[in-house]
Amino acid sequence: xxxxxxxxxxxxxxxxxxxxxxxxxxxxxxxxxxxxxxxxxxxxxxxxxxxxxxxxxxxxxxxxxxxxxxxxxxxxxxxxxxxxxxxxxxxxxxxxxxxxxxxxxxxxxxxxxxxxxxxxxxxxxxxxxxxxxxxxxxxxxxxxxxxxxxxxxxxxxxxxxxxxxxxxxxxxxxxxxxxxxxxxxxxxxxxxxxxxxxxxxxxxxxxxxxxxxxxxxxxxxxxxxxxxxxxxxxxxxxxxxxxxxxxxxxxxxxxxxxxxxxxxxxxxxxxxxxxxxxxxxxxxxxxxxxxxxxxxxxxxxxxxxxxxxxxxxxxxxxxxxxxxxxxxxxxxxxxxxxxxxxxxxxxxxxxxxxxxxxxxxxxxxxxxxxxxxxxxxxxxxxxxxxxxxxxxxxxxxxxxxxxxxx
Ligand code: DI6
Ligand code: FE
Numbered sequence: 285x286x287x288x289x290x291x292x293x294x295x296x297x298x299x300x301x302x303x304x305x306x307x308x309x310x311x312x313x314x315x316x317x318x319x320x321x322x323x324x325x326x327x328x329x330x331x332x333x334x335x336x337x338x339x340x341x342x343x344x345x346x347x348x349x350x351x352x353x354x355x356x357x358x359x360x361x362x363x364x365x366x367x368x369x370x371x372x373x374x375x376x377x378x379x380x381x382x383x384x385x386x387x388x389x390x391x392x393x394x395x396x397x398x399x400x401x402x403x404x405x406x407x408x409x410x411x412x413x414x415x416x417x418x419x420x421x422x423x424x425x426x427x428x429x430x431x432x433x434x435x436x437x438x439x440x441x442x443x444x445x446x447x448x449x450x451x452x453x454x455x456x457x458x459x460x461x462x463x464x465x466x467x468x469x470x471x472x473x474x475x476x477x478x479x480x481x482x483x484x485x486x487x488x489x490x491x492x493x494x495x496x497x498x499x500x501x502x503x504x505x506x507x508x509x510x511x512x513x514x515x516x517x518x519x520x521x522x523x524x525x526x527x528x529x530x531x532x533x534x535x536x537x538x539x540x541x542x543x544x545x546x547x548x549x550x551x552x553x554x555x556x557x558x559x560x561x562x563x564x565x566x567x568x569x570x571x572x573x574x575x576x577x578x579x580x581x582x583x584x585x586x587x588x589x590x591x592x593x594x595x596x597x598x599x600x601x602x603x604x605x606x607x608x609x610x611x612x613x614x615x616x617x618x619x620x621x622x623x624x625x626x627x628x629x630x631x632x633x634x635x636x637x638x639x640x641x642x643x644x645x646x647x648x649x650x651x652x653x654x655x656x657x658x659x660x661x662x663x664x665x666x667x668x669x670x671x672x673x674x675x676x677x678x679x680x681x682x683x684x685x686x687x688x689x690x
Pocket of ligand 2: 360
């Protein structure tokens with residue numbers, strides 16, 4: 285039997301296809317044909333041929349909606365215990381993010397709360413955050429470990445991430461971030477901790493819990509040499525590499541990541557010209573995180589104009605985490621990418637669709653094109669720029685995930 289086919293009519297489609305003549309790859313009077321979980325055809329309605337449509341085709345009136353690819357949040361730390369509102373207060377009373385980290389707060393305090401939480405508790409706290417993102421049209425999300433920092437707790441985080449993907453209409457990509465911080469039991473023995481990270485990675489990968497590997501290369505994180513050990517292990521195991529690079533200082537992490545053909549380097553406020561060139565040559569995607577820039581009140585901007593002229597693909601993400609970006613709105617990040625980083629609304633939308641897919645190494649989504657996953661969102665807006673323009677509202681009317689209308 286044929287899988288059920290449906291055709292969406294009465295809509296505009298921002299296909300976000302690269303190299304399209306129209307901005308946003310926009311098709312004014314569009315038709316989309318969905319066959320099972322796959323987008324079978326997308327184009328101008330007048331080009332829709334009768335032989336595309338099976339006998340059992342169902343016609344759906346999109347009521348004039350704008351249709352975009354499902355949004356992809358490609359950098360989150362969504363699974364964690366507790367929160368850091370107290371630390372936010374401390375910062376407002378004069379302490380800096382790095383001061384707090386050095387005094388044993390910061391990431392370490394979330395590690396404590398995450399270790400103390402059961403798998404069920406973690407899942408329930410994280411579900412609230414996930415649901416906010418889904419309400420805005422997210423259909424793929426990356427979730428990092430990195431608040432467990434010991435085998436059983438990193439495993440617990442990754443299992444919760446996987447369980448969220450099983451329980452909700454969203455595709456979850458997991459990233460092992462064992463090298464997020466040095467846990468207290470390894471204080472002053474960070475090289476020993478890197479040994480432990482390599483052991484954890486090997487085991488968790490065998491358990492099927494790891495889709496990619498990340499590290500925090502920074503003076504309050506891990507050195508270049510330590511980061512390279514982690515990359516080498518990831519490469520041996522055939523896992524894609526990502527990096528938290530040049531967030532608080534220029535440590536040359538981007539060049540190292542580029543040498544290992546990292547799929548993305550993230551943050552990048554302090555990225556140097558050499559770093560830009562290295563990423564361009566390696567085809568590494570830049571993931572920009574305006575929420576963390578805003579919340580930490582950074583003043584140094586990522587080199588957007590240089591990334592743009594070097595042809596580095598730019599993605600945008602929430603960085604959802606309790607310390608530097610307690611944010612569960614990807615639409616707000618579109619607006620902030622424009623206002624704070626000066627991306628155009630088209631670049632911002634590409635940043636949460638086509639380029640976010642690149643940042644995860646996924647080539648089956650992120651644009652509306654035949655043969656790709658049928659993940660898309662209907663919006664009650666007239667033009668795609670409205671998605672970046674307005675903040676604090678959500679014009680989503682419907683999500684289609686893997687071909688299923690939610
Ligand atoms: N950079 C960040 O912005 C997050 N992690 C990282 O390496 C912050 C994590 C936290 O403060 O809990
Ligand atoms: Fe992060």
